[in-house]
Amino acid sequence: MKKIYQATNRPSVGNVNNESPLPPAGEQSTDKADVSRRRFLQTAAAFTGGSALAVGMNFTAKAEQMTQGGTNSNHGMTGHTGHTMNGYGSMMFMEGHSMKPGQIIEPPGSPSPNEVDYKVFDIDVRIVEHEILPGIKTHLFAFNGQVPGPEFHVTEGDWVQVNFTNNTEEMHTIHWHGIVLPYTMDGVPMVTQDPVHPGDTFVYRFQAKPFGTRWYHCHWSTPLHAASAMHGAFIIHRKDEPLKERFPYTRDYTLMLEAWDIDFIREEMNGLLEGMKQVNMLMAQGKLDYKTHGFFKDYAEFKQAVESGDYVAPYLQSRSSGVEIKPNFFAINGKSYPATKRLGIKQGEWIRVRLINASGLSHHMHLHGHDFWWVAQDGNDLPEPRRLNTVHVEPGGTYDIMIHGDNPGFWTFHDHKTVHVRNNGIYPGGMLTMLAYEDFEPTYMPSVSVDQ
Numbered sequence: 445m446k447k448i449y450q451a452t453n454r455p456s457v458g459n460v461n462n463e464s465p466l467p468p469a470g471e472q473s474t475d476k477a478d479v480s481r482r483r484f485l486q487t488a489a490a491f492t493g494g495s496a497l498a499v500g501m502n503f504t505a506k507a508e509q510m511t512q513g514g515t516n517s518n519h520g521m522t523g524h525t526g527h528t529m530n531g532y533g534s535m536m537f538m539e540g541h542s543m544k545p546g547q548i549i550e551p552p553g554s555p556s557p558n559e560v561d562y563k564v565f566d567i568d569v570r571i572v573e574h575e576i577l578p579g580i581k582t583h584l585f586a587f588n589g590q591v592p593g594p595e596f597h598v599t600e601g602d603w604v605q606v607n608f609t610n611n612t613e614e615m616h617t618i619h620w621h622g623i624v625l626p627y628t629m630d631g632v633p634m635v636t637q638d639p640v641h642p643g644d645t646f647v648y649r650f651q652a653k654p655f656g657t658r659w660y661h662c663h664w665s666t667p668l669h670a671a672s673a674m675h676g677a678f679i680i681h682r683k684d685e686p687l688k689e690r691f692p693y694t695r696d697y698t699l700m701l702e703a704w705d706i707d708f709i710r711e712e713m714n715g716l717l718e719g720m721k722q723v724n725m726l727m728a729q730g731k732l733d734y735k736t737h738g739f740f741k742d743y744a745e746f747k748q749a750v751e752s753g754d755y756v757a758p759y760l761q762s763r764s765s766g767v768e769i770k771p772n773f774f775a776i777n778g779k780s781y782p783a784t785k786r787l788g789i790k791q792g793e794w795i796r797v798r799l800i801n802a803s804g805l806s807h808h809m810h811l812h813g814h815d816f817w818w819v820a821q822d823g824n825d826l827p828e829p830r831r832l833n834t835v836h837v838e839p840g841g842t843y844d845i846m847i848h849g850d851n852p853g854f855w856t857f858h859d860h861k862t863v864h865v866r867n868n869g870i871y872p873g874g875m876l877t878m879l880a881y882e883d884f885e886p887t888y889m890p891s892v893s894v895d896q
Contacts, residue, residue, distance in 0.1 A: 545643030553626030593676025656823020703803035774874035
């Protein structure tokens with residue numbers, strides 16, 4: 445096994461803060477998520493735990509005091525019995541719904557480290573205070589403390605091991621979007637794995653294929669975790685590069701497109717963390733019933749629980765007002781204009797730009813002063829590149845374009861759905877950056893305008 449690698453990092457942003465975040469100074473809290481899942485967690489904990497809630501033990505401190513878990517020889521979970529499949533089962537259905545922070549969980553499905561030569565990466569999730577713009581900060585779940593997460597670069601066919609550690613009090617997974625891998629590595633909670641509990645490490649092992657622009661994101665509480673900041677690029681390079689013969693690019697940019705409702709994020713995170721502190725405590729004490737926590741062994745069990753009244757589903761009209769997410773900040777690589785970074789280019793140069801849509805909205809990315817060549821979608825090279833000046837980037841999709849430096853100047857590159865080019869409703873802002881030539885003398889120098 446090769447030495448430990450660290451995924452390619454952009455500069456870290458913000459401070460690590462594992463406490464329940466408070467609303468940033470100067471911002472009012474709006475209780476728009478009053479009856480969402482986080483309220484359910486609090487209610488479930490209260491009904492299940494009784495007087496145990498009065499203990500008020502800090503879960504992180506408790507985790508450090510508990511015995512470290514491990515794995516057995518066949519990569520199954522240590523000590524997990526009950527609801528199992530071929531020796532690899534879910535801790536969620538153990539009596540008492542107990543947990544042991546510090547476990548290293550190694551699912552079956554991929555070769556062991558003594559069978560193939562893995563490139564090994566360490567990644568964690570923690571809470572950071574992230575600045576989108578001067579004066580606008582929000583707390584986010586973030587991979588390795590940065591927004592977006594680390595950018596992976598591997599070669600097609602590499603064997604990859606990612607040690608994912610959860611350093612928050614919420615649960616998470618990693619889904620490897622667009623990568624073909626064993627189903628036990630796909631990162632879908634309660635379909636291919638348990639969500640990764642606080643203090644635990646889940647080991648993902650897979651072969652990097654197929655080539656192209658791929659990405660990764662959390663698949664637990666996806667509208668909050670993945671759309672907010674738990675996402676990053678996973679670039680699988682070809683051993684040969686036929687596109688370079690036609691488009692001999694010398695620079696390679698990745699742009700993660702993001703849409704954030706910072707009011708929703710603040711309210712949901714505060715409530716979830718408060719509820720999960722209580723839930724985690726009850727789990728550690730073996731006092732949380734799995735159905736109370738919203739887990740069921742199959743649909744029949746779920747249906748019976750609802751029909752009998754033993755379980756009151758959170759989506760019922762009596763419990764939920766339908767929490768609506770209304771993005772008010774749009775970003776590229778974690779920043780809104782004018783804080784976005786420019787794309788540099790020189791006359792005669794080709795550059796490659798990889799667009800990854802981590803938001804739940806469609807974006808129509810338009811470049812001024814140039815046509816570009818759309819060469820790949822969802823990581824796969826197009827049979828014939830298309831010449832465009834606006835490409836429609838759909839949710840979850842990746843779109844690669846090639847730009848030729850044949851028109852010197854400063855050129856806007858932005859979402860042409862211009863409601864996304866605003867900061868909290870103020871134009872210009874949001875999903876906007878600039879293609880800037882580095883080797884010419886301008887007759888007009890751009891400045892910054894933030895209120896038109």
